[in-house]
Amino acid sequence: MKYFDYTRTSHRSAFDSNVVYQFEIMEYVLDYGFERLGANSLQVDHPILMTECVCNPISSRSKMAELLFETYGVPSIAFGIDAAFSYKFNQQHGICTEDGLAVCAGVTTSHVIPFVKGEPFLEACCRTNIGGYHVTDYLKQLLSLKYPYHMSSITWEKAEELKMEHCYVALDYASELQIFQKGKKEAEEKTRSWQLPWVPPPQEEAPSEEELARKAAVKEKQGQRLRDMAAAKRSIRISELENELHGLKDLLQQVDQVEETEISSILSKTGYDSRQEIESAIQKITQSLRKAKGEPNETEERIDASLAEKYPLTNVPDDMLTPEQLKEKRKQTFLKTTSEGRLRAKQKRFEEESMREKQNQQEEEKRLENPELYLEKLHARYRELMEKVEQRKRLKTNGARTNGNQNLSGGVGRGERLNAAQKERMRLLTTAAFDRGKGEDTFGSRDEDWQLYKLMSKDNDDEDNGQEEDEAELARVTARLQDIDPTFVAKSDMVPLQGTPELPRFRPLTAEDFQIVIGVERFRCPEILFQPNMVGVDQAGLDEMVGVALRRLSTVDDAVKDRICNSILVTGGSSLFPGLVPRLEAGIMQIRPYLSPLKVVRASDPILDAWRGASTYAASSQFATQTFSMQDYYEKGEAWLRQYHIQYTL
Incomplete structure (x- = not known):
């Protein structure tokens, strides 16, 4: 449409349902139609037959006449109903009779028009704002x-x-x-x-044996390289510690060979304040060196021997000591006991660190041998430990909120959460209370009562220890996963979103x-033609509209109604749905009396029969008697258009 300015007008229809209300857009449509027909759009010297809906508003008919008369100079105009032209065209071909019913299922509306003696009975017409547009939209x-x-x-x-x-x-x-x-x-x-x-993704071919062998060789080479780097790093560390230890021993020997007055001047250059600090540093470096070499630590016998040399009075009998020496012995005994406790605690920490480092070294070797399998086992171990810890937490908190005898949490009661040792203590306590409850309370007067008290107060459960061990192991596995797996996120770090469903795991897309x-x-979707309330339209369906139209034929005899029901024509684009005619016939049969005549047929061409019937009507010799000219329009005005109806039986 060369005259259409798309920059000024949006893409919209000239129709509201099936009534023209945007005549600016309609003018572009008429320009396009006249141009395609080869007519001069400035002066159309030819009568016009314009189809319209049933009971078209007078304002729309008046503006359409004004547009055709003043813009295109049309000599005369006639208005007719499209469904009526379709019915008359099928009547000429013997598909329907003079007395009948036209059911027009259009684009945006549906109409039911009764015909009596070949003319539409407009007082009994019925309309619903449902059509093929709504089916597509639904x-x-x-x-x-x-x-x-x-x-x-x-x-x-x-x-x-x-x-x-x-x-x-x-x-x-x-x-x-x-x-x-x-x-x-x-x-x-x-x-x-x-x-x-x-487009299917490209299929990855399975690697050949040579490729697998090559990857295994590369993996082994990388693992050996890492092991060599660790060994070289360990040897460098050992040499550094040996050099440092040799230097400290030389410094200690030098301190022993000089006078007391010269010790401070020598130590001022080294950063040590006393001989004891040098000895302590030698001991730490010796332990670090043993640790780096993987050698066992000092035994407790050596610790005891060094302490015995440092505190000699602890092994001397009291009867061989003077009062001053007894005081000194008690002092040395206290210091020796304290030193032994510190050394044992230090030795225990050192052993734990050595064991932990050895375990880490073993796990690192396993990881280097097969990283994928190691990571999979580590994740499985994490899930197992997490399930154990969460199970214990659920058992502790389960049944905490109760209302009488009802467990609000939906879990087990306290009796089901106790282990064997706790149940045994509860049994002893219950038995003791039952034995003492009948008479005077004499609990505690016998030794057996205190033995029972000890049994009840002693916690022989290993559950807490097992829980601590599991939590420590879980922390270790979590830290290990965080070190080697950058995609790992611990459950404790996750922030649960309320009401957010778990996202599905990624999988490759397929054709399905x-x-x-x-x-x-x-x-x-086509069911809305019979039940418009499915899309929120509170109006009648096609079968119900037929019943409404028949009830409005109050002035017509029953014999005429039977003839009308025996010639029901379905037209319009929406009548092309398979199964519409049998469904409409079944719906009308429920409305009509028992064994009354009924025949529902589809138009020969539901879409173009309206145009064919209108063209046949306009080509007849009596068509000129049904039109009105521009002079009639200006003389009689809109009041005459309100009463204007063409006669279809020419």
């Missing part, structure tokens, strides 16, 4: 909700195409729904699939992910 909405990730592919044009190819009207909507709900084989046969464009399956939508 199908597009359902598919967009069902496949939101393919919403861009479900365009309006594609939804219209799917509607015309696959939709049908169910004879019994409830029974058809049950077929799909039960998942019968018939439902699979009625289901259609639309395959979207999809790009399929749009149309099952129940095939008959659910």
Whole structure:
């Protein structure tokens, strides 16, 4: 349309339902039509037959006449109903009779028009604002909700195409729904699939034996390289410690050889303040050197021997000592006991560190041998420990909130959460209370009572120790995973989102992910022609509209009504749905009396029969008597247009 300015006008229709209300847009449409027909759009010297809907508003008819008269200079105009032209065209071909009913299921509206003696009985007409547009829109909405990730592919044009190819009207909507709900084989046969464009990812070929051997050799080479680097680093560390230890021993020997007055001047250059600090540093470096070499630590016998030399009075009997020496012995005994405790604690820490380092070294060797298998086992160990810890926590907190005898938490009671040792203590306590409850309370007067008290107060459970060990092991495994797996996130670090579902794990996309399956939508969308309330339109369906139109024929005899029901013509684009005619016939049969005549037929061409009937009408010799000119329009005005009706039986 060369005259259409797309920069000033948005893409919108000239119609509101089936009534023209945007005459600026309608002018562009008429320009395009006259140009394609070869007519001069400035002066159309030819009568015009304009189709319209039933009971078209007078304002719309008046503005259309004004547009045709003043803009195009049309000599005369006639207005007629499109469904009536379709009915008259099919009547000429013997499909329907003079007395009948036209059911027009259009784009945005549906009409029912009774015909008596070949003319439409407009007082009994009925209309519903539901048509093929709403069926397409409903199908597009359902598919967009069902496949939101393919919403861009479900365009309006594609939804219209799917509607015309696959939709049908169910004879019994409830029974058809049950077929799909039960998942019968018939439902699979009625289901259609639309395959979207999809390119399969390239298939990775399985590595050959040579490739696997090459990768294994590279992995082994990398592992050996890491082991060599660790060994070289350990040897460098050992040499550094030996050099430092040799230097400290030389310094200690030098201190022993000089006078007391010269010791401070020598130590001032080394950073040590006394001989004891040098000895302590030698001891630490010796332990570090043993640790680096993997040698065992000093035994307790050597520790005891050194302490015996340092505190000689502790091994001397008291009767051989003077009072001053006894005081000194008590002092040395206290210092020796304290030193032994510190040394043993230090030795224990050192052993734990050595064991931990040895364990880490062994695990590192396992990791280097097979990193994937090691990481998988570590994750399995983490899940096992986490499940144990969480299970203990649930057992502790389970049943904490109670209301009478009802456990609000839904878990086990306290009796089911006690282990064997705790149950035994509860049994002893209950037995003791029962034995003492009948008479005077004499509990504690016998030695057996205190023995029972010891049994009840002693905690022989290993559960707490096991829990501490599991938590320590869980912390170690967690730290290990955080070191070697950058993608690992501990459960304690996760912040749970309330109401957020767990995201599905990633998997490669297949052709089924790009399929749009149309099952129940095939008959659910056209069902709105019979049940408009499914899309929020509180109006009558096609079968109910026929009943309303027949009830409005109050002035017509029953014999005429029988003839009308024996010639019901279905026209309009929406009548092309398979199954619409049997469904409409079944619906009307429920309204009509028992064994009354009924015949429902489809038009020969539901879409173009209205145009063919109008062209045949306009080509007749009596068509000029049905038009009105510009002079009639200006003389009689809109009041005359209100009473204007053409005669269809020419």
